[in-house]
Amino acid sequence: MRTGHALRWSSIAAAAVLLWSGGIAHADGPADNTTPAPSTPPPSGGSNAQNIYASATHSQIKISYPKGGDGGGKKGNLGAVDPNWKPPACWYEPVFTPEGLERFVDESDGNGDVGIHQSWFGKELWTDHYRDGKPQDNMDENWTSAPGYENYNKGKDGYFWRSVAPDDSDPDSWDCGLIMFWQDAGQIPQVPNAPTAKTLAEYAYDKVKVPDTEIELKPEAKSTVNLPTWVWLDKGTFQEVQVRAELPNTGLWAETTAKPVALHLEPGTEDAETYPASGDCEINDDGSIGTPYEKGDAEQTPPCGIKYLRATNGQPYELKASVTWQITWEGTGGAGGDLPDGTFETTQDMNVQEIQSINR
Incomplete structure (x- = not known):
């Protein structure tokens, strides 16, 4: 079975699992749906010779401790005084160069996350969209169409960006519904929930x-x-x-x-x-x-x-x-x-x- 659009994980997806083969676009349901999504081991791939996981719950943000916080002794995380405050639920990160994405598709046979709540299983979905220029659906509120790419944008300077959510069960993680998209080097995407310095500061708060x-x-x-x-x-x-x-x-x-x-x-x-x-x-x-x-x-x-x-x-x-x-x-x-x-x-x-x- 092969489909060119995402299936929400529900009762109809249960039947689809029995036909798992070729290329399947999978989307998990909202947080109150208790049926788990199928899982796959994280294949290797990546950009700049780094190992990039296929999971959209894996952030590339690098954490260090210029002062304290990383030494010995008993330590613990802070609790925010404001009960309504929480770290950002989702944002976008650059994960693949053109060559890195091509390598990922080849090495993983196209099994991985194209967004927080959307997984593609099978090479053909990836090659259709990122190599052969065929459009695919985003998982934003309006299910907008994402234009395809030619030959993974090889020859261009930039990165494919993907949504990230440390906790994909957080309902607010659905706010980042764009499937993996291209952005020229040296630029931050002009999209909702694009990362900012404050995004990183709030992420770091949770690491104090x-x-x-x-x-x-x-x-x-x-x-x-x-x-x-x-x-x-x-x-x-x-x-x-x-x-x-x-x-x-x-x-x-x-x-x-x-x-x-x-x-x-x-x-x-x-x-x-x-x-x-x-x-x-x-x-x-x-x-x-x-x-x-x-x-x-x-x-x-x-x-x-x-x-x-x-x-x-x-x-x-x-x-x-x-x-x-x-x-x-x-x-x-x-x-x-x-x-x-x-x-x-x-x-x-x-x-x-x-x-x-x-x-x-």
Whole structure:
């Protein structure tokens, strides 16, 4: 069976699978369709002697860590303070030179993704469109027609661009519905969801890894009712984390920087007071948070801390400490701006004893 247009993955596609041969254009259904699309191993191919996967969930964006984020120790990803913010769902990237696309078709027998939700199986579909000039359908809202190409555009300087979605189950990934198309070298396509420096900055946001929040406490693991527990973070504990994202063959780059700005405390019980009352301990000028406890401070009010008003009874309180990271970015052509603050939270047990005084 051979078809020149995409089939949406549905009940009719189930019958089509039984006839899988030659050239089949396959399109998976929307995110609420639970029938999985057939999968194929990623064949090799590519441009500039690189190995390019056939999957449209594989991005070529290169990530590096100019500051922090990639060393040893326990680290984790940030959660955005803004619940409505998320990284970009899809964009387009250059993936093949003319020669690379021809090699990919030959080596893979034409099995791979031509878009996020559209796979072509069989050489003839690829050669019809990219070699012999026959049009094909895009998967945009209007199912527009994509004009074909002659001999893979060999002799021209540029790349075939394809849509990319890190998570193809995201409904917003359907916004990138153009099948793989040509763009001359040195130019960014003038299409919706074309990549920008901000696209890379937001992609890098999702790659920021910050150190675990290990706060210093005095007393360390057992507090006393009505006596403050001092909390602080050493100035050397938290440094800026910077992630650089570059998209090859586009000139696009962005650096996303996460800077620690505050520590928020949640005692784990309503029978407690925080210092300050908001529970937000701001960062000091030297990069530290709070003030280390010193002998004789037991009766003093800490700039950052907790006072428990009721003892634990066999079950410790869960003290939550979350650091807020301010996120900024800069990129190609002097672009830049702010992204939503991020947080990273850890929990530790706190036992509280009931005595009237304590010597420290």
